[in-house]
Amino acid sequence: MPTTHAGRRRRADIWFVVPAYNEGTVIGDVIREVRAEGFPVVVVDDCSRDNSGAIARDAGAVVVRHATNLGQGAALQTGIEFALRRGATFLVTFDADGQHRIEDAIGMLDLAQHDGLGFVFGSRFLDDRTQTGTLKRLVLRFAAWFTRKSTGMELTDAHNGLRVIRADVARWVDLHQNRMAHATEIVRQLGRSRQRWAEYPVHVLYTDYSRGKGQSLWNSVNILVDLMFR
């Protein structure tokens, strides 16, 4: 498989990886939107207690179901491995709660293919479209600072679930952080590939739903401890 030149890939080989846990109310629309653009989707149902898996399957996704709840990092890793086994050329990690826009993902794919980048991270802090509360903004800025310091990569937004990763680079990813600390871990592992990369401005849509589901700020304490005592 050619890996370095910047040729266009078929959309049918560009897999969206969507970790999901109890997202039944929104995941159907999210999957349909991605499928309408012609991309295959793998939803990793992290042992949801609702019918997220069935809804995702009806919406056109391939569903991989964890037998026990492991956490978002583990679900992401499962989805990445599944997509690579299907022969994906690019992977797009995408949240199930509807906070990402498919236009941004396509823009990131275009950028990665046009500039021959190994991976592209979405960032909500490159422009001021995304409305974040002051405290959340502070915490996310701190997370980005921590990630910069521990990985040496100049990121503005470390905890954004929208990423585009070329398949050969995705093989560098082997997440051991099952819970939310994977966001920093994946940056570190992708950085080791020594491939060219970029950040891309994305608009994160905070709805009442995603705000209700989102991580509480207390969780940032857990993330920090996970990262420091691994």
Next chain:
Amino acid sequence: MLIQALLLIAIVAVVILLGRSSKNVKHMAFRRLFLLAFAAAAVFAILFPHVLTQLAQLFGVGRGADLLLYALVVAFVGSLAMQSRRATELGRMITLNTRRLAILEAETELGLNSATRSPSAPVRPSPSAGA
């Protein structure tokens, strides 16, 4: 004294229960040696409490019981660390098993099997559980 008899019985029970087989040969041998030394020291401390007190004073600690408490705190923290490491290892094994099961199940559902799998499909070598 009654307390001495009770403590000695408890130590023998602990040695028998914890000294049983485990997987890693080196770890197991180390654990058993440590356990024997620990038991010997405990028996000694129970039978000759005054020696323990002398030892404590040698270290600048008041009573033998205080020395015992400090040693216990150190042993407890060490045991916590060992348990936490073990829990991490087990969690890793569960994760790998769950992942393998989930992927195989999905591929079976899709009607795929090893014969039709894409040739570029990577098979990640399972990393050993320990770090």
